[in-house]
Amino acid sequence: MLRLDEVTVRFGDRTALDAVGLDVAERETVCVLGPSGSGKSTLLRVVAGLQRADSGRVLLSGRDQAGVPPHKRGVGLMFQDHQLFPQRDVGGNVAFGLRMHGMGRSAARARVAELLALVGLPGAERRAVTTLSGGEQQRVALARALAPRPRLLMLDEPLGQLDRSLRERLVVELRGLFHRLGTTVLAVTHDQGEAFALADRVVVMRDGRVAQTGTPLAVWQRPASEFVARFLGFDNVVPATVRADAAETAWGKVALPAGTSPDADRVLIRPTGVRLTGPGEGLRCTVEARSFRGGSGSSVTVLLRPESGPALEAACSLREAPEEGAEVGALFDPAEVVPLAG
């Protein structure tokens, strides 16, 4: 459906996109994830035709989009601040693109009713948008973007403004909705939780380049680099000298999973792979802090200050969590060790 082929965009001496390649299949939801300034919005703007590429090609359904204006690309856009027209009512907002595409009044009315029902706001046509909550406005913006049946729907930080619980609920709804409708979606967000919940596939960007792409599970289980690991919130990363089935690190010898590449020069140890024991065993550490994470497992993150090497996080249940100031030993589960290169 969508292909970016070596797309480069420069602003003066700044390269916002650096030879980016990306494919989105029909009916797939792809989330582009990355820190501020990594080029996510520029990527969407290039696909929408709002930004010219300095080199490379954007193809939609196999057709090169060079010279095709935004309104002829058949893509729907929904931006972070959802930009509803405050002077129009809900129905007027959703009908906007339909009228632009020349749809007749009664057909547009039927389509608006259908879309409002779909996003969970049936019968809201006559409401003023200023009377809607943030989440309701988001749904109206989504209905407006979906109304002209775009072949590709692009979302820029779609849930950025909403509070966490609403975001978590909406993201599940969106995923269900997109699958039901068979919509092809390219979304960008800096929130990894959102991306992982929404996407069939995630693309992690760094400085205008693709750092990693894969299913949420694959990226989560096997971050390709220290950058991706840290971006996902894993901070237990340490330089390592890899030898056969173990690595020398400042945290001592760490057993590696079978098949570790000799190119690996650091390791990530997931907090769930740090097992706490008595101070006579494993890496000796002092418990610096504990923070309650909640969740069904009553999980606690324990921040450890090891006798050597950087700080270390361990995840354990509330029942097992040692007190602050306690001396403990840390052992590493090889299944939770991820070798990283660069």
Ligand SMILES: Nc1ncnc2c1ncn2[C@@H]1O[C@H](COP(=O)(O)OP(=O)(O)OP(=O)(O)O)[C@@H](O)[C@H]1O
């Ligand atoms: N119109 C522009 N003129 C000059 N520089 C720009 C322009 N648009 C973007 N940039 C630069 O290009 C880089 C990528 O910006 P972009 O907005 O695509 O990043 P982003 O990942 O979407 O960031 P954010 O999450 O903060 O929105 C940044 O360094 C930005 O400063």
